[in-house]
Amino acid sequence: MSRSAKTLEHLAFLTGSGYWTYHFRQDYCTWSDNFLTLLGFEPGFSLSRTTLRTNLVSPSDLPLFQNAVEKAMAEGNSSFTCQLSTRYPLRMTLSLLLEYDPEGKPLILAGLATPCPQKEQTLPPQPGASKLSPAVCPTPTADPPSLPDGNLDSPSDPWDYHHLFALSPEPVCLVNLAGEILHANPAFYSGLGRDSSQLQGKTLPELVHPDDRVRVGNIVNALFQSARQEAHFQARFERRDGSEAIWSWNISCDWDQKRAYCNIRDLTEQIAAREKLVRSETLLKKAQQIAQIGHWHLDLRHKRLEWSEETCRIHGVPPDFVPDLETAINFYAEECRADIEKAVRKAIEDGTPYKHDLRIITRQGEKKHVRGLGIPEYENGVVVALSGVFQDITLEKEAENRLKASEARLEEAQMLSKLGHWEYIPAQKCLTLSKGMRRIWEIGEDEKVTFKKLLAMVPLLERDYLKRKLKSSLTELKDVQHQHRVITPSGQEKHMVVNIMAITDSNRNIISLRGTAQDITEKVLGEEQLIRAKIQAEIASKSKAEFLSMMSHEIRTPLNAVIGMTHILQQENPREDQTDHLDVLRFSAESLLNLINDILDFSKIEAGKLVLEHIPFSISQLINKLVSSLALRAKEKGIELNANIAPDIPDSLIGDPNRFKQILTNLIGNAIKFTEEGYVRIQAYMLSLQDTMVRLRFEVEDTGIGIEPAQQAEIFRSFTQASSDTTRKYGGTGLGLAITKKMLEAFDSQIKLQSEPGRGSVFYFDIDLQISKIEVETSRDQSPAAAKSLSLNGTRVL
Structure with a gap:
């Protein structure tokens, strides 16, 4: 076999192509078995020139092929490529070489035949072209790159691998037995993004990705050291731009020439597409799991039903479950089976797609709401299959039912409101x-x-x-x-x-x-009615208060006369029996006067006629006089009455001393009334001082009967006491604390209480008063120092 034939054979092997030659002078052909197989003949079949021509090119493309050859010969081209159809029809790419004698006459026409990709086999016919093939396009190849010095001499005949390499669309290269690259075609260089100068002297393992370098080196060394004919491997290669190419290598050794031919298939895009497909399938599977959507396919010709993994999961069966149509329908709840059977039958008979929301019962007995969609698949106008999706909408249905219930409750609430x-x-x-x-x-x-x-x-x-x-x-x-x-x-x-x-x-x-x-009609009408009632009540209350206020003088005048005359009679040395009668008379008159005063004060407060004075007064003088006036009542009950006034309280303050005295009188009087033994203590001290304002705290503490927690809020209400027993035993109207509370509110203060039944109570309040620049006149019977001394030392009455 000649060197050119040997080279052609290696290239055909590496590329999986068929090769053939036609000798013009001898008028005979040679071909490879693979070429015969591509044309549909058995290996070893003998082809004549006429048979080769008629089988190699379809009749419709034969004129184009002949014109291309004649054009190449006329222009002296040594190589060209074209795409033609064979008789089958089979589209293939022909890489052709022409060898000329010294006089320029053609000697040999040879080439490689490679089937076109499948997508090109089904291209529709173009206007003005053959039904099965495009126009033939002879294209001269570029001059091959020069060889590295000392490797191989440049051949003189066009049959050398240079021309054949240039015709290959796939990367190919030639290496010596040391694995060094001797020559490569343009596809090889472009695939790696490099030129021949960058690969000069490089070995195959040096081009491989570092992670694959050792493995590839072992394969190449084993091939060249064992004298094997072929080797195959897949590895990653680094491109000049830093990206990776994944190449599949087929190496065929030519031991006579001490070199090896390498054919490469670039699998980068194929593997990326495969990985993308795997990722897409994985994502689709996850999406189906998340959305709880499965798919199914029913082959009507073979009566075969297929479920996806998610469809199986929805039905509660293992992924390898093999269903049939009857079994699938039986998963539906009994009341739903007629509907699904009707939908499937109509889809098969009429080709009507269907969609349903029905209930199924899983193998485990769980009830689920599912949504099914089915569409027919046709072949020659006949429905041959059904396919669709299957979704678990149980949560959606439950949410829908909850929403309906919520809407019903909302509608009911809106109706009521x-x-x-x-x-x-x-x-x-x-x-x-x-x-x-x-x-x-x-x-x-x-x-x-x-x-x-x-x-x-x-x-x-x-x-x-x-x-x-x-x-x-x-x-x-x-x-x-x-x-x-x-x-x-x-x-x-x-x-x-x-x-x-x-x-x-x-x-x-x-x-x-x-x-x-x-x-809000009822509310508005009710409010209007309440406003009218309130106005009427206020008018009545105001009339009552005005009446009581006007009657104050007329009621008090005779009582004061009775009390005054009683006091005069007591000063005239009455008999002992008269003294007792006068004491009862005076006590009853004073009690009645106090009761009337409370009622009149309360009516003034209710009528809004309580007016506070703002005059200078002394806290120490006021409290000391108050203690002195109440000392007799404390002495009669055998209890201590103490008053402690802090020395840092200013001597002169601005306020209403009469109302202030009334508040303290009510609190101290109540403390004495409800204390049988122990003490009643009045304390006054300063909380804060800012510019001309002072905040004071007043406390009235006793060791009396105390108040139950449940009654502590009630005692400040009008006409209310702690209990009916208290009223019977101690008497009173229940107005004292109510009046005290109202008066303190007029001072922007509040009465507060700490009490424990059987141990006593503490009533206290905080009040803001203005410091007066005018000094209060000290009483004639007491100097300021004495007043402070009384405050500090306290008063004890037994």
């Missing part, structure tokens, strides 16, 4: 009203209503104001609440509270207006 909601979309001029809204405004369920018609039900004056509110909501994007009346179609007047909210997009453009309307 006489509330409705609405939405208006300005761009569509579409108004939507809830059932509650229609019920309140007396609008029929099927009656069409516009926003304008709704506004027309509002009285004119209120309508204009409501329009301004709406405009404000639209321009300022503010929520609006408004109360107005509505005249319903039946003529009934209703009072409404309307809330309006503007809904906007991300650019603050209004999408819609939403709001609620509540019928």
Whole structure:
């Protein structure tokens, strides 16, 4: 076999192509077995020149092929390529070489035949071209790159590998037995993004990715050291731009020439596509799991039903479960089977797609809601299969049922509260009203209503104001609440509270207006009735208070006369029996006067006629006089009465000393009344001092009967005491603490209480008073120093 033939054979082997030669002078052909197989003949079949020509090229493409050869010969081209159709038809790419004698006459026509990719086999015929083949396009190849010095001499005949390498669309190269690259075609260099100078002297392992270098080196070394004919491997290669190429190598050794031919298939895109497909399938599987959607396929010709893994999971069966149509239908709840059978039968007979939401019962007995979709597949106008998807919508159905129940409860709540909601979309001029809204405004369920018609039900004056509110909501994007009346179609007047909210997009453009309307007619009428009743009650109360205030002088005058005359008679040395009678008379008159004073004070407070004075007074003098006046009552009961006044309290303050005295008198008097043994202590001390204002705390502590926790809030109510037993035993009207509380509130203060039954109570309050620049006159019988001394040392009365 000649060197050219040997080279051609290696290339055909490496590329999986068929090769052939035609000798012009001898008029005979040679071909490879693979070439015969491509043309549909058995290996070893003898082909004549005519048979080769008629089988190699289809009759429609034969003129084009002949024209291409003649054009190449006329132009002296040594190589060209073209795509033609064979008789089968089979599209293939022909890489052709022409050898000329010294006179320029053709000697040999040879080439490689490679089947075109499958997608090119099915291209539709183009206008003006053959039905099965495109126009033949002879293309001269570029001159081959020069060889590295000292490796091989440049051949003189066109049959050398240089020309054949250049014709191969796949990367090919030639290496010596040391693995060094001697020559490569343009596809090789472009695949690695390098030129021949960058690969000069490089060995195959040096081009391989570092992680694959050792493995490839071992394969190449084993091939060249064992004298084997072939080797195959796949490895990653580094491109110049840093990316990776994945190449599959077929190496065929030519031991006579001490070199090896390497054919490479670039699998980078194929492997990337395969990995992408795997990722897509994985993502699809995960998506089906997340969405709980499976698919199925029913082959009607072979009666075979296939379920995806997710469909199996939904039915509660293992992934390798093999269903049939009857089994699949039996998974449906009994009341649903007729519906699915009818849908499947109609899809098969009429080709009608179906969609259903039904219930199934899994193998484990779990009830699920599923959504099934089925579409027919046709062949020659006949339905041959059904395919579709299967989704578990149990959670969706449960949520839908909860939503319906929630909507029913909302509708019930709106009906009970006489509330409705609405939405208006300005761009569509579409108004939507809830059932509650229609019920309140007396609008029929099927009656069409516009926003304008709704506004027309509002009285004119209120309508204009409501329009301004709406405009404000639209321009300022503010929520609006408004109360107005509505005249319903039946003529009934209703009072409404309307809330309006503007809904906007991300650019603050209004999408819609939403709001609620509540019928508050009963509330408004009730409030009006309460207001009338309140006014009447206030008039009556004011009349009563005015009457009591006016009667104050007339009631007190005779009582004061009785008390005064009694006091005079007691000073005239009455008999012993008269003294007892006078004591009872005086006590009863004073008690009656105190009762009348409490009632009159309470009436003044209720009538709003309690006016506070603002005059200078001394806290120490006021408390000391108060203690002195109450000392006799404490002495009669055998209890101690103490007063402690802090020395840092200013001597002169501005306030109402009479009301202040009344507050302390009520608290101290109650303490003495409800204390049988022990003590009653009055304390006054300063909490804070700021500029001309002072905050004081006053405490009245006793060791009396105490108050139950449940009764502590009640004792400050008018005409209320801790219990009925207390009233019977100690007497009183229950007004004292109520008056004290009201008076302290007039001072912007509050009465507070700490008490424990059987151990006593502490009543205290904080009050802000202004410091006076005017010094209070000291009483004639007591100097300021004495007053402070009394405050500091306390008063003990036994």
